[in-house]
Amino acid sequence: MTKTPAADPTDLLWDYLKGFHAVHHLAMGTEMGLFEKIAAAGVSGCNPSDLAGDLGLHPPYVDVWCRSGYHYGFLEAGEAGCFRLAPMMDKLLVDTKDPRNLAPYITSTVNFGSDDLRSYPEFFRTGGTHRFQDHGEDFSRHVGDTTAGFHTVVARHMLGGVPGLKDKLAAGAAVLDVGCGTAGLIIKIAQAWPNSQCHGIDIDPHGVEQARANVAASDVAGRVTVEAVGPDGIGRDEAFDLAVMFEVLHEIDDAIRPDVLKDVGRSLKPGGVLFILDETYPSDLAGLRDPGFNFAVQTQFNELIWGNVVPTIEMQRDLFAGAGLKEIMREPIGGIFTKLVAVKE
Numbered sequence: 001m002t003k004t005p006a007a008d009p010t011d012l013l014w015d016y017l018k019g020f021h022a023v024h025h026l027a028m029g030t031e032m033g034l035f036e037k038i039a040a041a042g043v044s045g046c047n048p049s050d051l052a053g054d055l056g057l058h059p060p061y062v063d064v065w066c067r068s069g070y071h072y073g074f075l076e077a078g079e080a081g082c083f084r085l086a087p088m089m090d091k092l093l094v095d096t097k098d099p100r101n102l103a104p105y106i107t108s109t110v111n112f113g114s115d116d117l118r119s120y121p122e123f124f125r126t127g128g129t130h131r132f133q134d135h136g137e138d139f140s141r142h143v144g145d146t147t148a149g150f151h152t153v154v155a156r157h158m159l160g161g162v163p164g165l166k167d168k169l170a171a172g173a174a175v176l177d178v179g180c181g182t183a184g185l186i187i188k189i190a191q192a193w194p195n196s197q198c199h200g201i202d203i204d205p206h207g208v209e210q211a212r213a214n215v216a217a218s219d220v221a222g223r224v225t226v227e228a229v230g231p232d233g234i235g236r237d238e239a240f241d242l243a244v245m246f247e248v249l250h251e252i253d254d255a256i257r258p259d260v261l262k263d264v265g266r267s268l269k270p271g272g273v274l275f276i277l278d279e280t281y282p283s284d285l286a287g288l289r290d291p292g293f294n295f296a297v298q299t300q301f302n303e304l305i306w307g308n309v310v311p312t313i314e315m316q317r318d319l320f321a322g323a324g325l326k327e328i329m330r331e332p333i334g335g336i337f338t339k340l341v342a343v344k345e
């Protein structure tokens with residue numbers, strides 16, 4: 001939960017410093033395979049020296065890593081000097097299929113986020129940007145890993161839960177994924193709804209290249225296409241029953257966002273649905289300290305030099321109105337995202 005100045009100011013800063021080191025501890029444990037190995041040992045746990053031996057690591061360092069992990073609450077005491085994972089840590093750090101898995105987010109925060117943050121002073125002086133698409137191939141792949149856990153939940157449960165959409169998808173719908181990245185979501189949608197025809201678009205050449213390879217290697221290659229588009233969008237009229245945007249709205253350059261939304265609106269058939277899962281930025285100062293906006297506030301700061309502007313509820317509603325879309329559903333998801341559904345009138 002977000003700390004406020006009501007907490008002891010010294011504790012506040014020490015807690016944040018501890019958090020910085022704890023995140024690095026998690027990233028190291030993920031990258032060196034330590035969490036995976038400890039998870040495999042189950043409740044009896046692993047002895048640090050055996051763990052080091054199995055992974056080819058320096059035993060005294062692994063011993064301190066284990067003790068620190070126990071201090072942070074990531075590990076618990078197992079049998080006879082062994083350490084095991086604390087409850088839930090297998091789901092949060094090891095099970096890549098679990099939507100709650102945070103390991104890719106943790107490692108990308110440490111690897112890519114740190115590089116970005118180091119260049120903030122320069123960008124604060126110049127006002128320049130280093131956009132999502134400037135980060136390169138590895139970054140695009142890593143983002144696909146970060147969002148992967150959510151794709152099945154969105155494709156099957158969230159889309160199936162939109163009133164009237166389940167029947168449309170089951171019968172066979174034309175689906176557009178705007179900002180498809182490496183195609184994880186559009187592949188899951190095609191798999192969940194076997195009569196659907198799916199099309200992903202993105203402006204990131206690295207993402208599109210990986211998306212094409214992922215689609216080709218999937219079992220739905222015949223029903224999924226991927227297209228590299230320019231900032232102007234897709235330019236296709238009334239072609240789709242459903243458009244989805246997962247973690248995309250706040251990534252679209254705000255100077256062209258109204259035009260992109262209009263383009264998406266035009267590409268929907270009358271009665272077509274736009275489904276969005278994205279952050280909503282607080283509209284006032286009280287919201288900045290409301291834990292429900294934690295992730296939105298964090299994202300806005302982390303993605304500042306990407307040129308991203310996380311939209312407020314007012315901005316989202318203006319975008320819908322300008323695109324001829326009527327909001328029919330708005331729901332906070334896990335204090336992280338807002339689920340938004342709009343229909344073309």
Ligand SMILES: C[S@@+](CC[C@H](N)C(=O)[O-])C[C@H]1O[C@@H](n2cnc3c(N)ncnc32)[C@H](O)[C@@H]1O
Nearest residue numbers: 144147179180181202203204246247248251252
């Ligand atoms: C955080 S990523 C999410 C990717 C994907 N939806 C997923 O679930 O992994 C945001 C994506 O939006 C794309 N994007 C940004 N602006 C766009 C635009 N105007 N049109 C299409 N895609 C855009 C970015 O290139 C990036 O691939």
